[in-house]
Amino acid sequence: xxxxxxxxxxxxxxxxxxxxxxxxxxxxxxxxxxxxxxxxxxxxxxxxxxxxxxxxxxxxxxxxxxxxxxxxxxxxxxxxxxxxxxxxxxxxxxxxxxxxxxxxxxxxxxxxxx
Amino acid sequence: xxxxxxxxxxxxxxxxxxxxxxxxxxxxxxxxxxxxxxxxxxxxxxxxxxxxxxxxxxxxxxxxxxxxxxxxxxxxxxxxxxxxxxxxxxxxxxxxxxxxxxxxxxxxxxxx
Numbered sequence: 001x002x003x004x005x006x007x008x009x010x011x012x013x014x015x016x017x018x019x020x021x022x023x024x025x026x027x028x029x030x031x032x033x034x035x036x037x038x039x040x041x042x043x044x045x046x047x048x049x050x051x052x053x054x055x056x057x058x059x060x061x062x063x064x065x066x067x068x069x070x071x072x073x074x075x076x077x078x079x080x081x082x083x084x085x086x087x088x089x090x091x092x093x094x095x096x097x098x099x100x101x102x103x104x105x106x107x108x109x110x111x112x113x114x
Numbered sequence: 115x116x117x118x119x120x121x122x123x124x125x126x127x128x129x130x131x132x133x134x135x136x137x138x139x140x141x142x143x144x145x146x147x148x149x150x151x152x153x154x155x156x157x158x159x160x161x162x163x164x165x166x167x168x169x170x171x172x173x174x175x176x177x178x179x180x181x182x183x184x185x186x187x188x189x190x191x192x193x194x195x196x197x198x199x200x201x202x203x204x205x206x207x208x209x210x211x212x213x214x215x216x217x218x219x220x221x222x223x224x225x226x
Contacts, residue, residue, distance in 0.1 A: 092214075
């Protein structure tokens with residue numbers, strides 16, 4: 001039990017639609033990162049938010065966007081869904097207070113794009 | 115850019131045998147290195163991490179890993195495999211900004 005939850009657990013969308021995935025972090029976690037894990041591959045870093053501001057982005061197009069809220073929840077939005085967006089989406093959060101602090105992963109949302 | 119390479123996408127061991135999972139990293143600065151485990155239909159669980167302290171790192175569930183700078187390696191071992199160790203294992207590297215770069219993963223199966 002990591003204290004990080006994600007919703008929904010599973011989601012099916014069609015190509016061209018938009019989707020919003022949600023993550024709820026532990027209280028005090030000011031940093032949240034999102035990862036995409038395609039089937040049979042390792043997770044790929046999408047972007048990170050620190051104190052509600054984007055703090056780095058991986059090699060993902062602008063149709064992937066995010067928000068982080070003061071209540072330690074966050075969202076990943078994907079517009080114009082493509083078949084290749086089918087994957088497990090993971091969020092991970094931590095309290096960045098200097099040094100290294102463990103990052104906790106949620107169980108993920110499995111997105112299927114038809 | 116930092117990256118990791120996991121050698122072997124699949125490892126099969128007998129129950130009670132040594133588990134050895136190989137990971138090599140590339141980094142221009144001393145990195146933070148991690149091993150994560152993922153059970154089917156679950157998220158990632160941290161097994162252990164190297165953060166510039168002792169080079170031999172002990173983790174949960176009897177796993178340990180040794181940081182070897184000269185070999186740019188961070189191999190994961192467990193002396194005696196248990197059936198519950200069947201899972202997928204990921205090596206990851208980060209420059210301590212919580213942005214992890216993961217390897218492709220190694221699937222471990224344990225034979226009775």
